[in-house]
Amino acid sequence: MGFYLAQLLTGLANASSLFLIASGLSIIFGVTRIVNFAHGSFYMVGAYLAYSLVTWLDGGILGFWFSIVLAALLVGVIGLVVELIILRRIYHAPELFQLVATFGVVLIVQDATLAIWGAEDLLGPRAPGLDSAVRILGEPIPEYDLALIAIGPAVLLAIWLVFHRTRWGVLVRAATQDREMVGALGVNQAWLFSATFILGSFLAGLGGALQIPREAVSLQMDLSIIGEAFVVTVIGGMGSVSGAFIAAVLISVLNAFAILIFPQISIVLPFVVMAVVLIVRPYGIFGRPGSEHGGTEDPDQPLRLLSGKGAMMLAAAVMALALSPVFVADFTMILLVDVMVATLFAVSLHFMMGVGGMVSFGHAAYFGVGAYAAAMAVKLLGLGMIPAMLLAPFGAALAALFFGWFCVRLSGVYLAMLTLAAAQILWGVTFQWQDVTGGDDGILGVWPAAWASSDRVYFYIAFALCIGGIWALRRAAHSPFGYVLRGVRDSRIRAEAIGVDTRFHQWMGFTVAGAFAGLAGVVFAFSKGSVFPDALGIAQSIDGLIMVLLGGIHALAGPILGAAAFVLIEDWVTRLDYWRVIFGGIILVIVLLAPDGIAGGVNRLMRLLRRDAA
Amino acid sequence: MLDVKTLTARYGRAQILSDVTLSVGENEVVALLGRNGAGKSTTIKSVMGLVQHVSGQVTYDGQAILGRASHMICRAGLGYVPEERRIFGELTVEENLEVGRREPRADAPEWTFEHLFELFPNLAERRRNLGKQLSGGEQQMLTIARTLMGNPRLVLLDEPSEGIAPVIVEQMATIIGELKREGLSVLISEQNLHFARIVSDRAYIIEKGQMRYEGSFAHLDAHPDISTRYLAV
Ligand SMILES: Nc1ncnc2c1ncn2[C@@H]1O[C@H](COP(=O)(O)OP(=O)(O)OP(=O)(O)O)[C@@H](O)[C@H]1O
Numbered sequence: 001m002g003f004y005l006a007q008l009l010t011g012l013a014n015a016s017s018l019f020l021i022a023s024g025l026s027i028i029f030g031v032t033r034i035v036n037f038a039h040g041s042f043y044m045v046g047a048y049l050a051y052s053l054v055t056w057l058d059g060g061i062l063g064f065w066f067s068i069v070l071a072a073l074l075v076g077v078i079g080l081v082v083e084l085i086i087l088r089r090i091y092h093a094p095e096l097f098q099l100v101a102t103f104g105v106v107l108i109v110q111d112a113t114l115a116i117w118g119a120e121d122l123l124g125p126r127a128p129g130l131d132s133a134v135r136i137l138g139e140p141i142p143e144y145d146l147a148l149i150a151i152g153p154a155v156l157l158a159i160w161l162v163f164h165r166t167r168w169g170v171l172v173r174a175a176t177q178d179r180e181m182v183g184a185l186g187v188n189q190a191w192l193f194s195a196t197f198i199l200g201s202f203l204a205g206l207g208g209a210l211q212i213p214r215e216a217v218s219l220q221m222d223l224s225i226i227g228e229a230f231v232v233t234v235i236g237g238m239g240s241v242s243g244a245f246i247a248a249v250l251i252s253v254l255n256a257f258a259i260l261i262f263p264q265i266s267i268v269l270p271f272v273v274m275a276v277v278l279i280v281r282p283y284g285i286f287g288r289p290g291s292e293h294g295g296t297e298d299p300d301q302p303l304r305l306l307s308g309k310g311a312m313m314l315a316a317a318v319m320a321l322a323l324s325p326v327f328v329a330d331f332t333m334i335l336l337v338d339v340m341v342a343t344l345f346a347v348s349l350h351f352m353m354g355v356g357g358m359v360s361f362g363h364a365a366y367f368g369v370g371a372y373a374a375a376m377a378v379k380l381l382g383l384g385m386i387p388a389m390l391l392a393p394f395g396a397a398l399a400a401l402f403f404g405w406f407c408v409r410l411s412g413v414y415l416a417m418l419t420l421a422a423a424q425i426l427w428g429v430t431f432q433w434q435d436v437t438g439g440d441d442g443i444l445g446v447w448p449a450a451w452a453s454s455d456r457v458y459f460y461i462a463f464a465l466c467i468g469g470i471w472a473l474r475r476a477a478h479s480p481f482g483y484v485l486r487g488v489r490d491s492r493i494r495a496e497a498i499g500v501d502t503r504f505h506q507w508m509g510f511t512v513a514g515a516f517a518g519l520a521g522v523v524f525a526f527s528k529g530s531v532f533p534d535a536l537g538i539a540q541s542i543d544g545l546i547m548v549l550l551g552g553i554h555a556l557a558g559p560i561l562g563a564a565a566f567v568l569i570e571d572w573v574t575r576l577d578y579w580r581v582i583f584g585g586i587i588l589v590i591v592l593l594a595p596d597g598i599a600g601g602v603n604r605l606m607r608l609l610r611r612d613a614a
Numbered sequence: 615m616l617d618v619k620t621l622t623a624r625y626g627r628a629q630i631l632s633d634v635t636l637s638v639g640e641n642e643v644v645a646l647l648g649r650n651g652a653g654k655s656t657t658i659k660s661v662m663g664l665v666q667h668v669s670g671q672v673t674y675d676g677q678a679i680l681g682r683a684s685h686m687i688c689r690a691g692l693g694y695v696p697e698e699r700r701i702f703g704e705l706t707v708e709e710n711l712e713v714g715r716r717e718p719r720a721d722a723p724e725w726t727f728e729h730l731f732e733l734f735p736n737l738a739e740r741r742r743n744l745g746k747q748l749s750g751g752e753q754q755m756l757t758i759a760r761t762l763m764g765n766p767r768l769v770l771l772d773e774p775s776e777g778i779a780p781v782i783v784e785q786m787a788t789i790i791g792e793l794k795r796e797g798l799s800v801l802i803s804e805q806n807l808h809f810a811r812i813v814s815d816r817a818y819i820i821e822k823g824q825m826r827y828e829g830s831f832a833h834l835d836a837h838p839d840i841s842t843r844y845l846a847v
C-alpha cells in the first residue's frame with residue numbers, strides 16, 4: 001500500500017513541473033497561436049540561472065526561494081526579448097515558419113548556454129529546509145516532492161485568479177478565442193502578446209528552476225522536456241491552463257504506475273495517451289477550435305509549373321549531376337549522395353505539406369522506418385541489397401498508412417502534433433526494442449552488395465532511386481490525384497461539396513509521402529552502412545522542415561534547392577565550434593527576411609533583372 | 615466625419631472593392647445596402663483596419679486612418695460590430711463587456727455597465743452567463759453593447775438584422791434610434807431594405823465591389839428599378 005502511495009506521490013510531483021512548463025506553452029499558444037519550440041530552452045535556462053543564483057547567494061531557505069523566483073523572472077525577460085526581436089514579426093506567417101523560427105532560437109540558446117555554463121552537467125544543491133525525506137506509510141518521500149505537489153495547484157490557482165480577476169486576464173482569455181476581435185475593440189495586441197510571452201516564459205523558467213534539487217542541470221534539458229510539454233498541452237487542449245494541469249497529472253501518474261509493469265514504457269506512454277485522446281477529442285480535453293480570424297489571410301498560392309527555361313535548367317542540373325562522378329573526388333560523391341537523399345526526403349515532405357496541406361512535425365518517422373526496414377531485411381531476413389531496397393519503402397508506406405489513418409482525422413496544428421506523436425512513438429520503440437532494432441547501438445554493417453560497393457556505382461544507384469522518386473512525386477502532384485489533394489488543401493468544404501472523399505485522399509497522400517520518405521531512408525541506410533534511432537528523431541524531422549522552408553514552400557523547385565543548400569551549409573557549418581548559433585542565425589535570417597525561401601528569392605531577383613533589362 | 619475615397623481592397627489575388635467612396639456625417643445614420651457578397655462587410659472591415667491589402671483614402675475627423683492598426687482606429691472613436699457577432703463564448707456577459715471597455719472620451723457619450731443593462735434588459739438578467747449560452751438575439755445585443763463600452767462616436771454595424779427573430783429586429787431598430795438620439799453616427803450594412811429605411815437617413819448601394827447608388831430612400835422608392843437591379847435576389 002505504502003509503496004503505491006509513494007509511487008502516486010512521485011507521479012504528482014512530476015506532474016507539477018510538467019504542468020508549469022506546459023501551462024506556459026499553452027498560454028502562449030492560446031493567445032499568439034505560436035507553437036513555441038523554444039519553450040524547452042526557457043525551461044533549461046531557468047534551471048541554469050537558478051543553479052547559478054542559488055550557489056552564488058548561498059543564503060539558506062530564503063535565498064533558495066528568492067533565487068528560484070528571480071531565475072524565473074529573468075527567463076520572463078528573455079522571453080520578452082525573443083518575442084520583441086523575432087516572434088513579433090511572424091505572427092501572420094504560416095505555422096511552419098513559426099516552428100522553424102522558434103527552432104532557430106533553440107539552437108542559439110543551446111550554444112549560448114554552452115558558452116556560459118559549459119558542457120558539464122551541473123549538480124544543484126538540495127533545497128534548504130526540504131532536504132530530507134518523511135516517512136509516509138513506511139515509505140520515504142522526499143520533502144521537496146511534497147513541496148512540488150503543493151506548488152503545482154498553487155500556481156494553477158494563481159493563474160486562475162489572474163485570468164478571472166484582472167482585466168488583463170480577461171483580455172488574455174478573450175484573445176485566446178478571437179484575437180483580431182480583441183484588437184478591433186481597442187486592445188493593443190502587440191502589448192498583450194508581449195505580456196503573455198513574459199508570463200509563459202516565466203512559468204517555463206519556474207518549472208526549470210524548481211527542477212534543480214531533483215535532477216542535474218544539463219544541455220539536454222530543452223529537447224528532452226519539449227516533447228512531453230507539447231503532449232500535455234495538446235491533451236489538455238491548447239490554450240487551456242486547467243486542461244494542462246489535468247493532462248500533466250494524467251500523464252505523470254499513469255507513467256508512475258505503468259513503469260512498474262513495463263519499465264520501458266516511459267518514452268512512448270505520453271505519446272500513446274496523446275494519440276488516444278486526440279482521436280476521441282480532436283481538440284484535447286478542454287480545447288476548442290480557435291477562431292481563424294486574424295490568421296494569415298492570403299490563400300496559398302498555386303504551385304507554379306516550371307517554365308520552359310526552368311525545366312531546361314533543371315534538366316541541365318540533373319545531367320551535370322549524372323556526369324559528376326567523372327570529374328569529382330570520392331568524398332564529393334558521398335556528399336552528393338547525401339544531397340540526393342535529403343532532396344528526396346524534402347520533396348516527399350513538401351508533397352505532404354505543399355500539395356496535401358498537412359504540416360508534419362514527424363516526417364522522419366517514415367524516413368527512419370524505411371532505413372530500419374532495409375537494415376532489418378538485410379540483417380534479420382538475410383536479403384540482398386536489391387530485394388531489401390524494393391521491400392523497405394513498403395514498410396514505410398505501411399507505417400504511414402497506419403499512422404496516417406489517425407492523423408488525417410485532425411487538421412492544422414493538431415494534425416502536426418499527432419504526426420510528432422507518431423514519430424516519437426516509433427522512435428521510442430526503436431530505441432527500446434534492443435533485440436530487434438539494436439536500440440541505441442543501432443544496426444551496423446548494412447553495406448551495399450559487393451558489385452555496388454564502389455562509391456561510383458552506389459552513386460548511380462542512389463541517383464536512379466532518388467531522382468526517380470522525385471520525378472514520381474512530381475508526377476503524382478500533377479496527376480488527377482494531386483489536383484484533388486490540392487483542392488482539399490485549399491477548400492475542404494468545397495471539395496466535400498462536389499463529393500470528394502477528402503479524408504481518404506489525404507490519407508493516401510500521407511501514405512505516398514511516407515513511402516517516398518522511406519525510399520530516401522533506404523538509400524541513406526546503405527550509403528552510411530548503419531542506422532541509428534536518430535533517423536526517426538525530432539531533429540531529423542525538423543531538418544526536413546528547414547529544407548522545405550529554406551527552398552520556399554510555394555515553388556516546385558523549393559525543396560530541391562532547400563535540401564541542397566541545407567546539406568551544403570550543414571556540411572560546412574558543423575565543422576565550426578559554435579555551429580548552432582550560426583545555423584540558428586541563418587534560419588532566423590531566412591524566416592525574417594526571405595520568407596519565400598531561396599526559390600522565391602531567385603524569382604524576385606529574376607523579375608528585378610528583367611525589369612531592369614526592359 | 616467619416617470620409618472614404620477610392621477605397622480598393624483585395625483578399626489574396628481577388629479584388630473585392632474598387633473605388634468605393636462614401637461618407638457619414640455628424641449624428642447621421644447611413645445605410646450601406648447590397649446583396650450577398652457585394653462587399654459590404656469588406657468595406658466596413660477595411661475602414662476598421664481588418665483587411666490587409668487596401669488602398670485609397672479613409673479619413674475620420676480629418677485624420678487619415680487607412681493602414682493604421684485596428685486598435686488605434688478603435689481608439690480614435692470608431693466602434694465595430696461584426697456581422698458574425700464574434701462573442702467571446704467562454705467569457706461571461708460581463709467579461710465580454712469588460713473587453714470592450716475603454717476610458718470615456720470628451721467628444722462621445724459615456725456608456726457604463728448600468729446604462730447598457732438598462733438599454734438591454736435581457737443582458738442584465740444573464741450577466742453571469744457565458745457568451746456561448748446566449749440565444750442568437752441576445753448575442754446580437756451583447757456584441758452591440760460590447761462595442762458601446764468603448765464609447766465610440768461612430769458605430770460600424772454590420773448586418774445587425776441578419777438571422778434574428780422579427781421581435782428582436784424591432785428592438786434593434788429602437789436601439790439604433792437610441793444611438794442617434796445620444797448623438798452617435800452609425801454606418802449600417804444591410805440587405806433588408808425595409809429595415810434600413812426605418813433606421814437610416816440615407817443610403818448607398820454597393821454591387822460587385824462598386825458603389826452604384828447614393829441618395830435618399832424617397833428617391834429609391836420613386837425609382838424601383840434601382841433596387842430591382844442591385845438588391846433583388
Ligand atoms: N477572407 C476572405 N477571403 C477571400 N475572399 C473573401 C473573404 N471575405 C470575403 N470574401 C469575398 O469577398 C466578397 C465580398 O464579401 P463581403 O463579405 O464583403 O460581402 P457582403 O456584402 O458583406 O455579403 P453578405 O451580405 O453575405 O455579408 C465575396 O465574394 C466574398 O466571397
Ligand SMILES: [Mg+2]
Pocket residue numbers: 654655656697772773
Ligand atoms: Mg457581410
